[in-house]
Amino acid sequence: MYGRAIERTPGNPLLKGGDMARPLIRKTEKGEPYTRPPGIESKIDEALGQDLGTLLKRARVTDNRSKDYLPPECLVHLIRDAISRGDRRAASALVPPLIIRCEANLLKTVPDGRMRNAEAIREEILSNLGLMFAEDGMEGHETELDYYECKFGRAFRSFRINHVRAEISHREELIDLPDSIGDDGEPAFDDEMLGRLSSMARINGAQEDSTYLPQVLRAVNDLPLDQKRAVVLCRIIGYDEESTDPNKRTAATICKVEGRTIRYRLKRADKRLKTFKEDL
Numbered sequence: 352m353y354g355r356a357i358e359r360t361p362g363n364p365l366l367k368g369g370d371m372a373r374p375l376i377r378k379t380e381k382g383e384p385y386t387r388p389p390g391i392e393s394k395i396d397e398a399l400g401q402d403l404g405t406l407l408k409r410a411r412v413t414d415n416r417s418k419d420y421l422p423p424e425c426l427v428h429l430i431r432d433a434i435s436r437g438d439r440r441a442a443s444a445l446v447p448p449l450i451i452r453c454e455a456n457l458l459k460t461v462p463d464g465r466m467r468n469a470e471a472i473r474e475e476i477l478s479n480l481g482l483m484f485a486e487d488g489m490e491g492h493e494t495e496l497d498y499y500e501c502k503f504g505r506a507f508r509s510f511r512i513n514h515v516r517a518e519i520s521h522r523e524e525l526i527d528l529p530d531s532i533g534d535d536g537e538p539a540f541d542d543e544m545l546g547r548l549s550s551m552a553r554i555n556g557a558q559e560d561s562t563y564l565p566q567v568l569r570a571v572n573d574l575p576l577d578q579k580r581a582v583v584l585c586r587i588i589g590y591d592e593e594s595t596d597p598n599k600r601t602a603a604t605i606c607k608v609e610g611r612t613i614r615y616r617l618k619r620a621d622k623r624l625k626t627f628k629e630d631l
Contacts (some may be wrong), residue, residue, distance in 0.1 A: 371396055372428055373435075375501070377494035385497050391424045395500075398425050399432070404424055404442050407418055410448035413455075423449060423503035446484060450477055453507060460511060468518065468575045474516050475577070475615070480507075497627060517607055518577060570624060578620035580606060581613050592617070 357508060372395040375385040387395070396403075398406060406429065409421045426449045433441035457473040466472065486492040498506045527545045569583055574590025584590045584602040595601040 375497040377497035385501055387501050395425050395428045424500050427499045471575045574620050578616045581616040582620045
């Protein structure tokens with residue numbers, strides 16, 4: 352998928368001098384291929400001839416007025432290029448500086464105090480951005496990062512806004528779980544739902560364990576909103592995380608995110624809930 356791994360030493364250039372930036376594949380709605388601004392194209396060509404040590408120093412420069420500053424579009428290309436050649440060492444080294452820049456942006460645009468779960472939203476955005484690089488070149492993901500090589504700021508802004516809007520939508524659409532105890536004194540869920548909750552909290556659902564279930568329900572209610580919604584939809588109601596059938600209603604379609612995002616939220620929620628009984 353990524354091609355043959357290439358051995359590199361710190362003193363060797365990432366590519367042979369004179370190599371040029373690879374053309375982009377993605378096309379606009381008019382059918383025209385994406386093109387990088389001339390200034391970005393020339394900076395990428397220059398960077399491709401530099402050694403990894405030099406690029407790392409440049410990647411850490413955040414002042415865009417500095418002559419050593421590497422625009423994020425260049426960093427995206429260098430990372431993708433390293434991945435495509437199987438040079439995981441270079442890719443792994445160049446991703447963190449880009450993530451740090453994005454994190455600094457998110458601390459200003461998705462600050463604590465302005466929205467609930469701001470830290471979780473920032474973490475999810477950065478995680479999903481990292482996933483885009485991990486999947487780059489795979490079938491169905493060949494062109495996702497092309498726009499980031501042209502206008503990174505605009506692409507990342509759209510990416511951020513989509514996540515924030517999804518969070519707002521979740522907050523508006525998600526209702527609280529029902530009271531943990533019904534009129535008959537029993538947990539207010541059917542047996543199948545209780546079984547799922549028992550599994551999540553590593554209790555066996557037997558009669559002697561029923562006293563834990565109301566507390567499990569409260570623990571679910573206390574989860575961050577995005578995790579809570581994923582748990583309610585998948586673990587309690589029973590929706591599939593995602594489906595290859597575009598017409599099927601799933602947790603992913605309801606939340607308007609990709610299936611991998613649902614799985615990520617469930618993983619984080621399960622980790623909390625699986626330690627729940629130990630804390631009682």
